[in-house]
Each structure stands twice: as structure tokens, then as C-alpha cells.
Amino acid sequence: NQNHHRPTESRKGRTRRYERAMSKDSHNTTWRSALAPLKSWLQSEPKSVPDRKCDKTIPGKPYNSFREFGLPPRPREFNRKGFALSLLRAGAELEHSLAVQYLYAAYSISETSEAPANITALTWKTDLRLVAREEMAHLVTVQNLLRVLGAEPHLNRGPLHRKESKLPLPFKLERLDQESLGKFVLFESPVPDQIKDSDKDVLQTIREDLGNKSRVLRVGSIYAALYWLFMEGDEPAPDWPFLDKDVAYFRRKYPRKYHLKEKDFVSIEKYGDKAATAKEWGIFESSTHVDGASPRDTALASLRWIMSQGEGPNAIEDSHFYRFLRMYREFKKGGAGSLITNVPNNPRIKGAKGSGASGIEVGILITNPKTKRWGALFNLRYQFMLLDILDSLSESRKTMAEKRRLIARWASVEMEFVKKIGQMLPRMFLSKRAEQRAGAPFQTVFLPGKPSERNTLRSQLLGASGECLSALKNGKWKISMYTKDLPTAAIESSLLDAIARQDDEMRHASE
Numbered sequence: 001n002q003n004h005h006r007p008t009e010s011r012k013g014r015t016r017r018y019e020r021a022m023s024k025d026s027h028n029t030t031w032r033s034a035l036a037p038l039k040s041w042l043q044s045e046p047k048s049v050p051d052r053k054c055d056k057t058i059p060g061k062p063y064n065s066f067r068e069f070g071l072p073p074r075p076r077e078f079n080r081k082g083f084a085l086s087l088l089r090a091g092a093e094l095e096h097s098l099a100v101q102y103l104y105a106a107y108s109i110s111e112t113s114e115a116p117a118n119i120t121a122l123t124w125k126t127d128l129r130l131v132a133r134e135e136m137a138h139l140v141t142v143q144n145l146l147r148v149l150g151a152e153p154h155l156n157r158g159p160l161h162r163k164e165s166k167l168p169l170p171f172k173l174e175r176l177d178q179e180s181l182g183k184f185v186l187f188e189s190p191v192p193d194q195i196k197d198s199d200k201d202v203l204q205t206i207r208e209d210l211g212n213k214s215r216v217l218r219v220g221s222i223y224a225a226l227y228w229l230f231m232e233g234d235e236p237a238p239d240w241p242f243l244d245k246d247v248a249y250f251r252r253k254y255p256r257k258y259h260l261k262e263k264d265f266v267s268i269e270k271y272g273d274k275a276a277t278a279k280e281w282g283i284f285e286s287s288t289h290v291d292g293a294s295p296r297d298t299a300l301a302s303l304r305w306i307m308s309q310g311e312g313p314n315a316i317e318d319s320h321f322y323r324f325l326r327m328y329r330e331f332k333k334g335g336a337g338s339l340i341t342n343v344p345n346n347p348r349i350k351g352a353k354g355s356g357a358s359g360i361e362v363g364i365l366i367t368n369p370k371t372k373r374w375g376a377l378f379n380l381r382y383q384f385m386l387l388d389i390l391d392s393l394s395e396s397r398k399t400m401a402e403k404r405r406l407i408a409r410w411a412s413v414e415m416e417f418v419k420k421i422g423q424m425l426p427r428m429f430l431s432k433r434a435e436q437r438a439g440a441p442f443q444t445v446f447l448p449g450k451p452s453e454r455n456t457l458r459s460q461l462l463g464a465s466g467e468c469l470s471a472l473k474n475g476k477w478k479i480s481m482y483t484k485d486l487p488t489a490a491i492e493s494s495l496l497d498a499i500a501r502q503d504d505e506m507r508h509a510s511e
Contacts, residue, residue, distance in 0.1 A: 033158035034089035038222075039168040041072055071225045071253045080257065081149060081264045084229045087222055089154045091306075092142045094219055096157040097171045098187060099135035100442045102128050105184075107422045107440055108175035108343045112485070121339040124176065124327050131320050138306050140276045143393055145226075147275050148299055150266045153393045155386050156446045161346045161361040170213045173363075173442060174345045179213075181328045182206040187219060188320040193243065199325060206328070220307065227303045228254055230296060241304050265296065273397050280392075280408050341426040343439035349375045352443040363441075364430065370475060370482040371428040371438045377468045378421040379443045380461055381499070385414035387458060390447050406509065413502055420495055427485040434484060458506065465503055469496055 035042075072090075074083045106128035109121050143153040164170040174180045185206055192200060224242065228250045231237075236247055265271075309319055330336070346363030349372055366372040388411035395404035422440040430436035448454050473496055479489045 033093060033156075033168070034086060034154070035093050035158050035168040037075060037086070038072055038090060041070065042168050042219075044070075071221050071250070074254075074258070080229065080260060083258070084226065084260060084264075085146065085149060085151050087226050087229070088142055088146050088149075088151075091222055091226065092139055092146075092154045093157045094169075094222070095135050095139040095142060096155065097160065097169075099132045099139065100157075100160070101171060101173060101180075102132040102135065102184070103422060104173040104343075104440055104442065105176040105180055106132065107426055108341050110339045110341055111423075112487075118336070118339055120330060120336040124330075124336070127323050127327065128176070131323060134309060134320070137281075138309075140281060140389075140393075141302050141306060144275045145299055145302060147393075148265055148271050149260070150264075150270075152449065153390055155390050157444075159359065159361075160442065161348050161363045162359050163362055164213065166359060169219070172345055173347065173439065175343045175439075176331075176340050178328070178331055179210065181324060181331055182210055183213065184324045185321065185328055186210070188324055190220070190319070190321060191243075202325065202328070223303055223307050225254070227300065227307070229258055229260055230299050230303065231259055232296060233259060239300075239304065241307060260296075262296075274393060274395070276393055280405065281412075341437055343426045343437050344430060347375070347425075347430070347439040348441050348443055349379060352376070352379055352441065366438045366441070367431045368429045368438070368482055370472070370477045371425065371430065373468055373471050373475070374421060374425060374428065375438060375441050377465070377472070377499070378418065378425065378440050380465045380468065381414050381417040381421065382442060383444050383461055384458075384465075385411055385418055386444065386447060387454060387461070388414060391451075391454060394451065410502070410506065417495075417499060417502075420491075424488050424491075427488045428483045429481075432481075455510070458510065462503055462507060465499070469500055469503070472496055 072087060075086070078086060106125050109125040109128075110118075111122065111125070139155070143155075146152070146154060158168065158171070160171050160173055164172060170183065185203065189195070189203065195203065227241065234247075234251055234256055240247075344364035347366055348361060348363040350365055366375045388407050392404050392407040392411060395407065397404060418440075425438045425440050428438045430438045448457055472492070479486070483489055
């Protein structure tokens with residue numbers, strides 16, 4: 001009966017155990033998507049919450065606060081810091097998943113049509129790519145928030161190539177159409193208080209059209225909870241981004257003990273040694289930046305920026321919500337929709353690891369002999385991009401500044417490769433039938449936590465890339481066998497040469 005006398009694991013110990021599990025690579029079955037534990041909450045029905053100034057809720061009238069969508073529950077095994085880290089990782093996966101969905105939708109827009117409506121479609125493409133870029137800036141900002149609490153970066157994401165009913169949120173790679181735009185609008189929605197009545201009518205129509213797929217309105221509550229946790233106490237400052245009447249709800253949901261303490265933060269010196277900056281990632285647009293997150297006040301400012309620009313209860317006029325809402329209205333008018341390439345939902349390459357998560361992959365296989373090799377090469381460059389970002393953010397700015405800059409430059413190069421191949425695939429055949437088009441698969445495995453394991457992964461990816469490049473360069477495919485677009489065929493050789501040079505540089509550096 002020795003187990004009877006075994007001491008119970010402390011809450012701190014359980015939190016550390018969870019953090020260790022979260023850092024494991026995809027081959028360890030203990031790894032879970034940070035969004036997965038929130039599935040029940042994300043999919044539960046909104047509750048009608050009465051205003052405490054009133055005796056009852058008016059039937060049929062929605063309550064004008066995000067309170068009806070609730071705040072994420074705290075699992076029993078988490079202390080305040082563990083809870084904050086779990087929500088930050090969920091936020092990182094959210095930003096990552098949204099970015100790739102926006103890019104996929106942008107790639108589906110044709111750039112070659114001479115129809116008058118093409119101007120509108122190209123504006124949509126520009127807006128989608130800019131929003132995706134801003135989501136990547138949000139993703140890196142969340143890495144800074146993890147750093148300020150002493151945690152490692154989290155660039156993994158949950159699966160996309162699964163049945164939507166099996167996912168915490170209805171993520172899916174799909175072309176730009178009325179349904180996907182409707183989901184984008186809901187993903188980025190602020191609280192009803194900040195939406196005009198005419199816009200609320202559009203949102204109601206979107207919800208009715210999407211049915212069960214409209215379960216996306218809780219994502220902003222994740223950042224609302226984080227904002228409260230990062231506050232020093234229960235008294236909001238003048239820059240409190242929510243309604244005054246919401247304060248009481250936060251206090252009931254997360255008592256004072258949930259606020260992060262000064263001892264939970266790393267020192268400014270330690271934070272600054274590895275935190276990302278806008279300059280090193282080439283982000284200079286006035287509306288897009290990588291915020292710092294040290295000390296507490298800067299962390300709160302970072303969260304306010306993310307919430308106002310995208311996933312949050314508050315929103316600015318040029319937020320993602322208003323941009324997508326404008327696109328949705330324009331799309332419904334008709335005309336430009338004919339310029340969208342009919343790419344498949346969740347295209348995939350057979351044998352790719354997907355997200356590394358359990359479950360059966362769904363989606364359309366790319367089977368054209370040459371196109372599938374370009375799809376495989378796309379997956380490799382996407383994986384290199386994530387690996388480079390993680391490795392760069394993991395290097396010391398003080399002692400490994402040159403290496404940090406080099407790997408950050410590699411990441412920027414890979415972003416261009418991802419963009420170019422992502423735009424080529426919708427112009428290539430999905431199978432041997434010319435009327436079916438392919439798309440960017442965005443399949444990836446989880447990144448290992450240990451540097452030595454990441455070095456092994458990089459070596460494996462370089463080997464796979466070499467095989468892919470050789471097959472694409474030496475294959476005897478006529479242009480008519482995989483594309484009707486001559487400009488796409490014309491840039492293949494120079495793009496393959498550029499990728500080969502990038503691979504050679506990585507090999508040389510590793511030696």
C-alpha cells in the first residue's frame with residue numbers, strides 16, 4: 001500500500017508537467033493542440049445574459065456584450081501562470097490557422113483575367129494577403145508574450161485536414177466564396193455593442209446561412225481573458241478595452257488570485273535577449289507591427305492591439321472585421337466571383353504528416369505526377385519557414401546575433417517561396433484532368449522542442465527537398481500535362497534554382 005502514502009502532485013507540478021508535454025514533438029503522443037481542451041467551450045451554445053440593471057432579458061433581443069459567449073474555463077491542473085500560457089498557445093494556434101486560411105483564399109483569386117471585375121478581385125487578394133501578414137505579426141507578438149513569462153515560442157497549430165465537426169473550430173482550406181468570407185467575418189467580429197445595426201443584420205444572415213459552422217464567435221474571449229490575467233489587479237485602467245459593466249463579470253469568473261504576479265515575469269534583460277522586433281522581421285507597415293511584451297504595461301498594449309485589429313471584442317475602423325465585411329458585401333453583388341479559381345477544399349499530398357495530430361486526414365489528393373511534387377515542395381518550404389522562425393527566436397541576441405539574423409533572413413526567403421508556389425498551384429492540374437485545379441496543401445508536422453531535434457529535422461527536410469528538386473528538374477513532363485498557364489511554366493526553372501541555392505546555404509551553414 002505504498003501508493004496510499006505517495007504525496008499528491010502539486011498544482012505547480014501539474015502545470016510544469018503540462019508545459020513539458022506541450023513542448024514535445026509530434027512523435028510523442030502526449031502532445032495536444034492547445035485549442036483542443038477548449039473544444040467543448042468553443043462549441044457550446046451562447047447564453048442569454050441579462051443586464052443586472054434589468055429584471056429579465058428581453059426575449060429575442062441579443063445581449064450587447066461578449067459575456068453571452070463566456071470566458072474560457074480554467075482547467076483544474078493550471079495555476080495562474082499555467083492558465084495564461086495555455087491561452088497564449090491557443091492564441092498562437094488561432095493566429096497561425098487563420099493566416100494560412102486567408103492565404104489559401106487569396107491564392108484562389110485569378111490574376112490573369114482582363115474582365116472589369118478583376119480590379120475588385122485583385123483588391124480582395126491584396127486585402128487578404130495583408131490580413132494574413134497581420135495575423136503573422138500577431139503570431140510573433142504572442143511569441144513575445146510567451147517569452148515575457150519565461151516560456152519557449154509556440155509555432156505549432158492544430159490540424160486543418162480533418163472533418164470540421166472533429167475540430168475545436170471549423171478551420172478549413174477553401175477558396176474565396178460567400179461561405180468562407182462569412183466565416184472570416186465571424187472570426188474577426190467584435191462585440192455587438194461596436195457593430196452598427198445594419199451590419200448586425202448582415203451577421204445574422206451569415207449565421208443563418210452557416211448553421212453549425214457559425215460557431216466561431218468565442219475566439220475574442222480568449223484574448224479578453226488574457227488581458228484580465230495580465231492586469232495587476234481588479235481595477236481597470238483608463239485604457240480598459242471593454243465595457244464598464246463587464247468588470248463585475250470578470251471579477252466573478254477570475255478572482256484576484258488569477259492576475260499574474262511580478263514574479264511570473266522574466267527580467268527585462270532576459271526578455272530583450274530573445275524577444276522579436278519589427279525590424280528583424282521586416283514589418284514596417286503603419287498598421288502592422290510586432291509589439292514587445294515587457295514589462296506588464298507593454299504586454300497589455302500588445303493585447304489591445306491584437307484585439308482591436310483582429311480577434312477581439314473591440315475593433316478599429318480598419319480592423320479585419322470591417323475589411324472582410326466589405327468584401328462579403330461586394331462578393332454578394334456578383335460579378336467578381338467568376339474570377340475565383342475552383343481550387344479544392346483541403347488539398348493534400350499523400351503520405352504527408354499533416355499536423356502530426358491523431359485522426360484520419362480528409363481532403364482532396366493531388367495526383368497529377370508533376371503537380372503533386374510541387375505540392376510536396378510547398379509543404380517542405382512551409383516547414384522550413386516555421387523552423388527558421390522558431391530557431392531564430394530561440395537564439396540569443398547578445399551571444400548569437402549573427403546566427404539569429406541569418407536564420408531570420410532564411411525565414412523571409414522561405415516566405416517568398418511559399419508565396420510563389422502557393423500562387424502557382426491553383427494554375428496547375430489537380431489530376432490528369434485539365435479542368436480540375438490544385439491548391440497549396442499547408443501540411444506540416446509539429447516542431448521539436450529541443451535544438452538538437454530541430455537540427456535533425458532540418459537535415460531530413462533538406463534530404464526530402466533535394467529529392468523533390470531532382471524530380472522536378474529531371475522529369476519529362478510536357479507543359480500541357482500539368483498546366484495551361486505558360487507564365488507559370490516559364491518561372492519554374494529559376495524558382496527551382498533559387499530554392500536549390502537556399503538549400504546549399506543551409507547545408508553549408510550546418511557544416
